[in-house]
Amino acid sequence: MSTRRKVYVEGPSPDIRVPFAEVELTGGEPPVRLYDTSGPGSDPDVGLPPLRGPWIAARGDVAPTAGAGTPLAGRRPTQLAYARAGTITPEMRFVAVRENVPADLVREEIAAGRAILPANVNHPESEPMIIGSRFLVKVNANIGTSAVTSSTAEEVAKLTWATRWGADTVMDLSTGAGIHATREAIVRNSPVPIGTVPIYQALEAVGGDPVKLSWEVFRDTVIEQAEQGVDYMTVHAGVLLRYVPLAVERVTGIVSRGGSIMAAWCLAYHEENFLYTRFAELCEILARYDVALSLGDGLRPGSIADANDEAQFAELRTLGELTRVAWEHDVQVMIEGPGHVPMHKIKENVDRQQEWCHQAPFYTLGPLTTDIAPAYDHITSAIGAAMIGMFGTAMLCYVTPKEHLGLPDRDDVKAGVIAYKIAAHAADLAKGHPGAQAWDDALSKARFEFRWTDQFNLSLDPDTARAYHDATLPAEPAKTAHFCSMCGPKFCSMKLTQELKGYAARGMREKSTEFVDAGGRVYLPLT
């Protein structure tokens, strides 16, 4: 019988148990194992079990306390530091099984800075994953309360919903009240790394006035979030004072919230961005918890007109400079990218990022390939995301149908994740990622052999695939029928080819005779 269920594959030691979605197939086909991000499931009031707890404790970098661990002074317990020291951590072994690659490749890519394994010592609930161009392309989903709408419970539900459909990381972009409690609930219930943009909370802390921001307020916010277990943080340290004028004459100016906040601060004081001037201090803090840096593109283009302009690329060069500094502190780094970019300008983004940022992983928002389709920006951007993934981007930040229009609800989160899983997998195929095409082949073979339930279970979204089939042919026998409602039984080319296949197997000449002798019927009449 065709089924889809979670299985755990044991790694080199029994404490490494890696989740997969296993699809049992009919027709004598071998089962297919799919990457699985849904986590073990949790009671929101209890949280997830601390999978990585023993590994973290064994390394002796943190003093365990009641809630979270407290990093010991002077230690830099980052996956980058361990990789550089030649140590393959349990997290790396977990990832190796998950990606079906040698553990040493995982270590090497992290050591070289070409991949990151975001894993805050205070987020032991996370299942290790890796972001790098040599690995499967990953997808991030943004959630978070806003000043206008939504609650903590809703956001935890969105987290679980997003990882169910395949989100590899989740960013909590909450900006409303209760920002600390919302984040706590999200981290404790998240099987995937959690990212944040700490400047949002820092701004709340100073009453919403960018002019009142300071390094000290920001630093305290970062420490608070690092203690909670945030795995990576977006920091807009590349928005330099001298770059701000480059952005003001654009069609859409500065569209990054963090970017516009820091631009306001720079202009107010006519001073350099404190995130840039205090960057080394920031790295010291992040290294203690193994918080990865996501260097934000505060000057990313917000429209086709502004793509690949001077403001964008000036900042990107600075992000490359900051990458070196972070690496000196053993801090893992990825680089954020745009935004809105027409197709012919996408490749240049990856090429420059890889060159200027020393091959640090690229993490892009879309890009949207046209501005004309609000309500469909999951599609305008899935096009760009697939392409930029093909060119080497390691993680794609999703865009939902509500982009530019409102806060995404549950349906929007799913639509965004699915569109981006499509883009990521299309990129894996185009990059020739080993094993990627096996999934397509298994599904297409099931399709060709009319194993409908196998086809549904292998789908990115089995529920909707089945529902759409039910919409026109709801009866159970239709699930084994050798046609669908699209063409009906008389016109099914798949059915026809199957019959031709038998003939072709036995030489053309005889085939023709047999075919006519058999009545020349190439389909089953509708009965």
Next chain:
Amino acid sequence: MSTRRKVYVEGPSPDIRVPFAEVELTGGEPPVRLYDTSGPGSDPDVGLPPLRGPWIAARGDVAPTAGAGTPLAGRRPTQLAYARAGTITPEMRFVAVRENVPADLVREEIAAGRAILPANVNHPESEPMIIGSRFLVKVNANIGTSAVTSSTAEEVAKLTWATRWGADTVMDLSTGAGIHATREAIVRNSPVPIGTVPIYQALEAVGGDPVKLSWEVFRDTVIEQAEQGVDYMTVHAGVLLRYVPLAVERVTGIVSRGGSIMAAWCLAYHEENFLYTRFAELCEILARYDVALSLGDGLRPGSIADANDEAQFAELRTLGELTRVAWEHDVQVMIEGPGHVPMHKIKENVDRQQEWCHQAPFYTLGPLTTDIAPAYDHITSAIGAAMIGMFGTAMLCYVTPKEHLGLPDRDDVKAGVIAYKIAAHAADLAKGHPGAQAWDDALSKARFEFRWTDQFNLSLDPDTARAYHDATLPAEPAKTAHFCSMCGPKFCSMKLTQELKGYAARGMREKSTEFVDAGGRVYLPLT
């Protein structure tokens, strides 16, 4: 006030009145004119007015009868013949206004075979449009009854719905009962060219048995449909007997219905495809009505595994040979393409098609860039469609969410058309099509200036954009508010940048002082 309405732009003579959707903008911005395919609207029982009637009559190629015109013997009243003779027809002039290009460019591209203007002399209701790589990328929507479900009235409603959202041509793929009447209703009510696959009806005529098909049955079907006014016909003349074995060992064999029907016929008789052997006769018929040929890719790949294989490319070479024959008969031609193709293999499809088929326009189905997402194939294929459009494909055949699963309903038709309008426009931008970016710029400027209603009216789907905005901020004042629910008023980067812009305009130093003096407030408090 911001509005969107249909206007007619007069051409070089008063009988040439070209429709556009004109968006009046606020904020002192000039109006934007968008390409419009929705037609003048019709009472389904009456049909549309015969816009092209006087032009056709004036050329004297047809003897007018009660219903349709009867082509005069020996005439080849095709747009290709006129273009080659140096004549710029009213249809070409109409297209020139519609595409905002010189009429002589239209004539040259048609004369060279690089573009087609499908315009059956018996479909005078159509508004002329052009398919060629030098023009805007076009979108086709498939509709049609199947043996399992749907009625004529439903299909006419789908036609109107598809053109409302931007379908440039519509293919009637009906396979069920009443195929003639359904097509009649569709043609009489269609402001866009109608395409068909005559082999479907021919197969119905012989009781569904491919072995009973013959040139004579096919020819009579083509004449019947040409008399009705079908503007282009898909003909699978490139499925040669010797190519069939190349396809049988594929993961998904032959997935084209027409391809599998002709393969069955070839195998049954061990004879060459009669569409190939009688191709010149077919062209003589098509030339009399100016029916354009869409040379079908009966061996297109139906899965990632089968992309760009020997079967596919063998047939493509034959289509190039047939293109020459069609041109000798003054028949307009386009070439159909795949299907399922991973991103890194897309460009090769266009390059080979352009070379082997002598730059005849390419018309592709998608391609789908992965097989794993049934229920989302409008997205898997919009990615491929955008890319193949960028590389030079002239028309994209849409794929709906129901692809592989069932017959598309009204919602699916809209979802497919919108996804493909996105792909087509993204391709226009990437090709640097003159004027394409003006649409994006107008919308982005409206977005940046919080002209919400302008933004909605400029959208590909104003209804849904507005509905999504209403979902979180339904109040009318929100339509002029300087923020949306996504970030709320405190965090709107657009608002912030607008304020920065004023400061930046007056030098950095003074700006800093002013900014602080003004209270450093960069947002409007939520009141």
